[in-house]
Amino acid sequence: MRTPPNRRKLRLVLLAGLVSAALTLSSVQARTLTVGLNATLASLDVHTAIGPNVVGTRVFGIFSDALVGIGADGSLQPMLALNWTNHGTDWVFELRQGVVFHDGSEMTSDDVVYSFERILDPANAAVAASQIRRKISGVRATGEYEVTFTTPAPDPLLPLRLTSYWTSVVSKNTADLDEAARQTRPIGAGPYKVVEFRTNDRIVFEAHDAYWGGRPAADEVVIRFIPEDATRVAALQAGDVDLITQVPVDQVAQLEGSRGVQVLSVPVQSYMTIQMNAVNGPTADPLVRKAMHLAVDRELIVDELWNGRSRAMTDLLLPGDFGFDSSRPVYPYDPEGARAALAQSGYKGEPIRLEVTAGYYPNGDVITIALIQMWQDVGLNVVLDATEGSAFLDRYLAGQTETGMQGRGANGDAQIMFEDWLPGSIWRPAYYVPPAEFDELLARTAVSLDAQERYADFRRMVEIFEADLPFTPLYQNVDISAVRSGINWQPHPRQLLDFRPGNLSFD
Amino acid sequence: MSISFLLARLLRALLTLFGVVTLTFALSRLSGDPLGLLLPDTATLADRELLRASLGLDRSWLVQYVTYLRDLLSLDLGRSLAYERPALAVILERVPATLELGLGALVLSVLVSVPLGLVAAVKRNSLFDRAVMAFSLLVQSVPSFVVGILFILLFSVSLRLLPSFGRDSPASLVLPVATLTLYPLAFLVRLTRAAVLDVINQPFIRTARAKGVSPRTVVMKHALRNALIPVVTVVGLQLASIISGSAIVETVFAWPGIGWLAVQSIRTRDYPVIQGVVLLSSLAFSLITLVVDVLYTFIDPRIQYS
Numbered sequence: 001m002r003t004p005p006n007r008r009k010l011r012l013v014l015l016a017g018l019v020s021a022a023l024t025l026s027s028v029q030a031r032t033l034t035v036g037l038n039a040t041l042a043s044l045d046v047h048t049a050i051g052p053n054v055v056g057t058r059v060f061g062i063f064s065d066a067l068v069g070i071g072a073d074g075s076l077q078p079m080l081a082l083n084w085t086n087h088g089t090d091w092v093f094e095l096r097q098g099v100v101f102h103d104g105s106e107m108t109s110d111d112v113v114y115s116f117e118r119i120l121d122p123a124n125a126a127v128a129a130s131q132i133r134r135k136i137s138g139v140r141a142t143g144e145y146e147v148t149f150t151t152p153a154p155d156p157l158l159p160l161r162l163t164s165y166w167t168s169v170v171s172k173n174t175a176d177l178d179e180a181a182r183q184t185r186p187i188g189a190g191p192y193k194v195v196e197f198r199t200n201d202r203i204v205f206e207a208h209d210a211y212w213g214g215r216p217a218a219d220e221v222v223i224r225f226i227p228e229d230a231t232r233v234a235a236l237q238a239g240d241v242d243l244i245t246q247v248p249v250d251q252v253a254q255l256e257g258s259r260g261v262q263v264l265s266v267p268v269q270s271y272m273t274i275q276m277n278a279v280n281g282p283t284a285d286p287l288v289r290k291a292m293h294l295a296v297d298r299e300l301i302v303d304e305l306w307n308g309r310s311r312a313m314t315d316l317l318l319p320g321d322f323g324f325d326s327s328r329p330v331y332p333y334d335p336e337g338a339r340a341a342l343a344q345s346g347y348k349g350e351p352i353r354l355e356v357t358a359g360y361y362p363n364g365d366v367i368t369i370a371l372i373q374m375w376q377d378v379g380l381n382v383v384l385d386a387t388e389g390s391a392f393l394d395r396y397l398a399g400q401t402e403t404g405m406q407g408r409g410a411n412g413d414a415q416i417m418f419e420d421w422l423p424g425s426i427w428r429p430a431y432y433v434p435p436a437e438f439d440e441l442l443a444r445t446a447v448s449l450d451a452q453e454r455y456a457d458f459r460r461m462v463e464i465f466e467a468d469l470p471f472t473p474l475y476q477n478v479d480i481s482a483v484r485s486g487i488n489w490q491p492h493p494r495q496l497l498d499f500r501p502g503n504l505s506f507d
Numbered sequence: 508m509s510i511s512f513l514l515a516r517l518l519r520a521l522l523t524l525f526g527v528v529t530l531t532f533a534l535s536r537l538s539g540d541p542l543g544l545l546l547p548d549t550a551t552l553a554d555r556e557l558l559r560a561s562l563g564l565d566r567s568w569l570v571q572y573v574t575y576l577r578d579l580l581s582l583d584l585g586r587s588l589a590y591e592r593p594a595l596a597v598i599l600e601r602v603p604a605t606l607e608l609g610l611g612a613l614v615l616s617v618l619v620s621v622p623l624g625l626v627a628a629v630k631r632n633s634l635f636d637r638a639v640m641a642f643s644l645l646v647q648s649v650p651s652f653v654v655g656i657l658f659i660l661l662f663s664v665s666l667r668l669l670p671s672f673g674r675d676s677p678a679s680l681v682l683p684v685a686t687l688t689l690y691p692l693a694f695l696v697r698l699t700r701a702a703v704l705d706v707i708n709q710p711f712i713r714t715a716r717a718k719g720v721s722p723r724t725v726v727m728k729h730a731l732r733n734a735l736i737p738v739v740t741v742v743g744l745q746l747a748s749i750i751s752g753s754a755i756v757e758t759v760f761a762w763p764g765i766g767w768l769a770v771q772s773i774r775t776r777d778y779p780v781i782q783g784v785v786l787l788s789s790l791a792f793s794l795i796t797l798v799v800d801v802l803y804t805f806i807d808p809r810i811q812y813s
Contacts, residue, residue, distance in 0.1 A: 036672075040771065042590040050545050050589060122557060130554045183591070199590065200601065200763040200771075201674070226672050226761040230656045235671040238663040390776055394539040426555075 030219040031506055033487065035497065036232045036241040040200055040225040043183040046168045047118045047129055054495055057165055058245060061496040062205055062221060063102070064168035064188030067093055067112070068159050072493055074269070074320030074412055076159055080107065080169050080189065080212075081147075084159050086449065091158045095145040100210040101171040102186075102193035109141035114172035116149075129166045154447045156454070160412050165496070191216040191500045200225060214501040221499055236261060236482055243487065245497075247480040249306060249363045255482050265309045265480040266491040269318060270409030272361060273471040274354070274371070278432040281402040282352045286468065287345030288380070292352075292403070293472040294338040295378040296371060298330055302475050305367055309480070313473035316417070316462045320493065322451075323414030323458030331473065338378040351383045355395065355404040358386040362477070364405055371474075399430025407477065414458040415445050432470035516800065520793040527789040528579065531782045532572055540564075541588055541776035562588060575782070584786070585779030589772070594779035598765060598787060604674055605764035608757070609749045611680060612687035617742055620692045624699025625734075629726055631704065640700075643693035651752055655686040655759040672761040683760040687752050691745040698741055702734035709733075735806055743799035750788050 039055040046060045067081040081093040099107035116139040119129040135158065138150040151158060161167070171187040184197040191213065192205035205221040224241060226232040229248045235241045237258050247255060247263065255263050276283040276292060283289050298312035313331055317324040352375075356368050368384060375382040382403070387395070395401050410417035421434050422442065441457045448454050465471075481491045486507040492498045542555050542564070559565045563574070578585060584594040627636040646654075662682060663671035670679045706712065707730050715725050753766035761767070765784055772780040803810045 042587075048591065123561070180592070198763065199597075200767060201761075224673060224761065227767070228652075228656075228759050228761070231659060231672050231759055231761060234656070234659045234664050238659075238667060238671045240663070240671045240673075389774065390539050390541075397540075 031217065032220040032222060033218040033243065033499065033504070034222045034224060034241045036226045036235050036244040037223050038227060038229070038232060038246040040227070041203070042199060044186045044194060044197055044203070045182045046166060046170065046186065046188070047115070048124045048182075049166075052131070052164070052166065057495050058497045059203065059223060060165040060168060061190065062192050062223075062499060063186065063190040063194050064165070064170065065099075065190045066163055066165065066168045067095075068162045070160075070163040070412070070494055072490070074493070076163065080112075081162075086154070086156075086158075088154055089151050091149045091151065091155075092142065093147045093149070095147065096212060097145055099189050099212045100208075101173070101189045102208060103171055103173055104210075105171055105173060105187075107169065107171070107189055108144050109147045111172045112147045112169050113139050113141050114175065115169045116167075118170075118174075119167060132161055132164070132167060135161060154449060156447075156449050157413050157415055160416075163412075192218075192221050211501075216499060216501055217504045217506060218499060233482075236484065239484075243481060243483045243489065245479070245481050246362070247482050249309070249480065252307070252309075252480060260485045261482055262485055263480065263482045264489075264491050265478050266493050267311055267318075268409075268477045268479045268493050268495055269320060269411055270407050271313055271318060271476045272364070272367075272474045273406050273408050274403055274474065275401070275406045275431070275471040276403050276469060277401060277430075278468060278470045279430060280399075282347060282350050283403055285345050285347060287341045288347050288352075289469040289472075291338040291341040291345070291347075291378060291380060292375060292382075293469050294332065294334040294341065295374050295380065296331075296472065296474065297333040297374060298474055299333070301367055301370060305363060305370060306475065306478065310478045311476040313475060316465055316473060317410050317414055317458075318476060321410040321412055321414060321417075323410070323455060323462070325459065325462075335374075335378050338380075342379050347380075349379070349381050351381050353385045353402040354382050355385045355387055355392055355401050357389045357392045357405070360389055361405060361407065362480075367474075368405060397426065399427060401431075406471065408471070408473075409477075414461070415442075415454075418442055418445075418458075418461055432468065434464060434468070434470075438464050516797055520797060523793055524786065524789055528576070528782065528786055529572075531785045532575060532778075533568075535776070535778045535781045536568060538773075539776060541778065545588060545775075579786075584783040587772075587777055587780050589775045589777045589780070594777075594783045597780055598768065598783045601763060601765045601768050602787075604762060605753055605757070605766060607674075607680065608683055608687060608753060608762060608764060609746070611684040612691065612749050612752075613742070613746065615684060615688045616692040616695055616745070619688075620695035621699050621731075621738065624696045625703055625726070625731060627696070628700045628703035628707065636700075639696060643696045646689045646693040650755075651686050651690060652755050652759050654689060655682070655756060658682045658686055659760075674762055683756050683762050686759070687749060687756045690752060691748055694745065694748075695738065695741065699734065699738050702737050703730055706730045706733045732806065736803065739799055739802055739806060743795045746795050747792055750792070 037055065037058065039053070041049065041055055041059055043049045044063070046064050049056060065079050067079060068084070069077040069079040071077050078096070080096055080099055082096050084091055084093045095107065095109060095112065101107060101111070116136070118124065120133055120136060120139070122133070135151060135155060136149055137152045140148055142148045149158060169189060174182060174187050177185070185194055189212070191208055191211045193208050194203060195206050196202070196204040202225070203223040207216045207219050209215055226235055229246070229251065232244045233247065233251045233255060236244045236255070252263055255261050274292065276289045278284060278286070278289065283292070302308060302310045302312045314328040315325055319326065354368065354372065356364065359365060372382050372384055392404065396404065408417060419442070421428055421432065421438070423439055438461055441461050445454045445457045448457075479491055479495050483489055488505045488507070489499070490503055542558055545558060556565070563571065575585065582595065584598070586592065587594045587597045590597045623639050627639040630636050659671045659682065662669045669681050670676070673679055712725060712729055715729050753764060754770050755766070756762065757764045757766035758770055765787070768780065769784045772784065
């Protein structure tokens, strides 16, 4: 029996109504961004958590802001502070007004002072903040929206140091929380607030409507901890997560072939080196170090083992670091020069132990094998000694490493990298004691506010290191992420998961 | 079963646990210093010493050991170095996830393996028997992390039937339990088959058959019950392989249990958590072997303990 036309019309109208209701519902549905992260966090207390580490860098910025931000180009940007001025050993920061914490309270200088008192408290020894403790001698409120930091000596880098996640500002109401609440429900002023934290499982954030930078695009951000690389990649392909970090290089091609997935890579502010012991063992001979330096074909490594995603090193510094010289070519690959250096040296083919933390650095295992081949080709008897991470660290800190793979970075200013060789550093006597000239230059650049003078000094320090070769730079590190189509997001060179308005939107 | 037997068994279990505590304490410290992993590279000697003192690691091993034993008596496992919370709390909150996974795997492996092994034995040399044996050999040869990833690729990525990771819903349990089950399952199938074959050739089975007892009753009542003794022993022991297997399976499936915690704690040298995980696992294992011993008397009334 045919349906009467009127009833058919009625059905169509009803159907249209249902469809439009469904569409309306989906358009008001919460936008959730689920992220598969490779490592876990034990605590969300930004000032006392163990670090610094990449997972902290990635996550803490989701819910907490620091006084100063850092742009993708390395430039300093106003965050909770609008501007900053130097007066010798004082740095005065003018605070942004109208910043609201996740508990609804408004940020004033009291919150900043409270935060830095926590950071500077030596009782919080096991924290990344120990890095900045020696750089600040006092913090005081000099107005409701003004804070003055005092440094032991003039410090041109204080604003840069205050971009680190462990210098984030929390509400002074944190003092009223017990330890468990401080670790699981921190009161930050970042774009998202923590609503649930299950260690080893997930962190759930919701958008902070009153965020000073505007309401973020995602209503909810869920961080899921997925340590296994293959599972993380599969979770993205299966649609269980929207974005994953730390994609292994060998999985990139597979992901690029997946429909609806986009692979994004960004060079980060650090690079890999081969550290060579200039005090003990076969590499104590400078000619052996020179041979190791010259025998490495960096461009081949970048082209073949990184598929061109990395950058062969040209300097001890990176684009974006103050002190970098952009005019330099890639370090030369000169096997003949390496053989000539070895012929002049006292090296008799004794084994040189290359200590590598197996599976630790992205792509590190394959590159190590290539490097050993390059060295053996010129007559260097480099043997692989793959160790577990903590065992490597023990040997390194005890000064027992001959050569090893190591990451380095200046994080924006050459001073930060060269400070690893400050007189008094634990490992300086065991690995490399720079000449007195270096110590003088380092002491000068530490307090100088003259950019031209600092630049010239840094270039001289690079020359000293390139003559002595306590390490040889290889390639710039790359952070590879993958994201589902329809999500517009760009990875940040500092590896923070920037989901602020302006860097995250949905189609 | 006498009370004195139970007491003697409990005492032995306590001695085992004492040995485990001592060994784990020594081994975790022999593996190296956790400070390097807790502090940034730029930390000074003073930072290191300050942290060492605040964690109580500046005291001699003997003092640390005695303090640890004393605290253990009040169920204080110490404070986790990584989580900055009591280690016991860190471990206990992960127990339900691991129990879910471990018991699921144990129950599933027994439920599937005993019938499979029994039928394979009864139909010895049949196609079914050969297929079951080939399957168990294959499963025992493939590492669980490979099986886990293959399961994810098949059931999550290709078929989109099951979640690829995490512990969100009952469906999340399927792949990790299946992965963890395979090894004990294969082992138990082979064992059940061998045990049943052994019993089937005994004179009392022949007698039962001669008496005209139905083949079904011969197998189910006479053969299986007698074959179960070695199987029950091994099921208890399989708990150990499930506990150790959970470290891999939990990491592959991002399952928030004790296995994954153990892997992380070893990496960060979180002594109190490592010691706690090993202690609790040993405790569970000791209890299970005790239960198995008690179960014997029910399965075979001839077994008497005195």
